[in-house]
Amino acid sequence: MDATKLIELLGGTTKVAEICDVTPGAVSQWKTNGVPKPWVWFFESKYPDICRAAVVVPTSTPPPQPA
Template identity: 40%
Template sequence: MDNLTASEIIDRLGGTTEVARICQIKPPSVSEWRSTGIPQARRQFLELLRPDAFGSAVQAQDGVVEARALVDSRMSKRALRARLGLGSDAHLAKVLGLPVEQVSGWADEDMVPALPQVMKLLGHTDQQEPAAPRNDDPDADRIGAVDTA
């Protein structure tokens, strides 16, 4: 169970079309991976996203815990790319599902912004709901509909 083939992993992830949708590429590219193997950066991305498809649940949880320990929300963009094994802003943008221009706009040495995609990748799922807008009008609950002729 430890040495799964690329085909077995792709099947566990839902098949060629589903993996292509997840990676935002065309299905023929994923079909090619069945014979050539899944590229390392894509494999790491898929492993973070769906650890259950790569082995037993215990091993998968250990991998997620280990990855989350490596990735800290206070790290710089350069450190995040290095930890994930990504070579460019384009790769990081693809993993985060953000436009390349947005990721390129972040300074390499600044902290990674706390966007929902970044926080999900970092394993912070306890996001708070946005607060409801405060109504400063004291008569807001007493105003009713007005019928006009």
Template identity: 40%
Template sequence: MDKPTDSEIIDRLGGTTEVARICQIKPPSVSEWRSTGIPPARRQYLELLRPDAFGVESGEARQAIGALVDSRMSKRALRARLGLSSDAHLAKVLGLPTEDVAAWPEESSVPAVPQVLNLLGTSGLTRAPDQPSDPDADRIVGVDAA
């Protein structure tokens, strides 16, 4: 895959204003990145959100993240490993409400919600097959009347 410049990455992410909104900073800061480069922590955050903008296939990104993240990792350790500073940033990466992520205990293992499992690169839980609404449905047979 191609190795885009920082300016191309910003354009692929929607431009200066959109990147500033995502990172919760002012647009002039992002504009400066076009010449000085995207700071490493911001780059990692943006790459987690949109690996395609960096010329990385989502499968490759998931493998790279999986190598960094352990499924028994605490929320605090997960944030630190991914270079995220708050629950709000982690929630954004996972696509979950901030309140849900904030409710997770800091030192317990992260919950096995589908978004976390996808981030960790593990397969999600399989859904149980739908049960028929009538438990006797398979025992009912047609009756021929004379």
């Protein structure tokens, strides 16, 4: 899950801080360190559609062609 994308989809740093009753600084750190597991579980249960939208699906690259 892309923490930055999740935070933006939930309304931004300040809104997420209000939802979680933490400081905006704490939420900003999630963009670098990742969202703590208990908060991931909370968001997945309360906002499942947003969490699905925040998942980054890696694009597969085709195998290299022989020379």
